[in-house]
Amino acid sequence: MTLIYGHRGARGEAPENTLASFQACLASGVKCCELDLHLSKDGQLMVIHDTKLKRTTGRSGLVGDFTAAQLVQMDARHNTVPWPEPCPIPRLEQLFKECSFEHWQLEIKATSSRRAQQTVQTIAQLCTRYALQNKVIITSSSRKVLHAAKKFTPHLAxxxxxxxxxxxxxxxxxxxxxxxxxxxxxxxxxxxxKQAQKAGLHVSIWTVNEPTLMRQLESYGADSLITDFPGLAIATLGSR
Known part of the structure; x- marks a missing residue:
């Protein structure tokens, strides 16, 4: 059975990477999520896709130039689906506290070796605090990040x-x-x-928003798909 992950929560249904988005994902019946992480100026894990603030908040500057306390005051409803209430940039810790996902894909964008180490170690600390070591996977396209994760947090997938x-x-x-x-x-x-699965890898596909493609990937035997519309995926493939 192909699992469903909500992309940045439920990006097509609520402002991406916000508490509202992850709550919408859970409300749809999808218990797995994918999200993006950057470190704040004071070293806290913030849930936001871009390095720059402009696209989702309308503010100038980089995520890493602001403290977590400043970032959680910013409204991340720009360039997204209409939403009636402000949606602050959340800390990862807030989501760990308030969202009962069964599995989390935590994506770290390319960064320096030093910040990659700091990021994976901070993730590990939070996972220990909330007993989520077996419910998370650190993901990245960056070899620096994967190297840091393998070296400094080998117990995390x-x-x-x-x-x-x-x-x-x-x-x-x-x-x-x-x-x-x-x-x-x-x-x-x-x-x-099939080649990846033969090598022992779980294969997850992103971003899958079309019912026809959802059904096709399930027929291919994909282990999971990542979608902006978890409610649509449930309606198409059934409860997972």
């Missing part, structure tokens, strides 16, 4: 995010002892999915 065809994603995933390969839907050929 890792996943390679891949949207390129000019290198061997299966080989790279195995090099970093990954458990999951997260493929762009453009790369989700049945043969590649």
């Amino acid at each position: 890792r996943g390679l995010v891949s949207d390129h065809v000019w290198f061997n994603p299966i080989k790279i995933a195995l090099h970093y002892d990954c458990k999951m390969l997260i493929l762009n839907k453009k790369l989700a050929q049945k043969k590649r999915i």
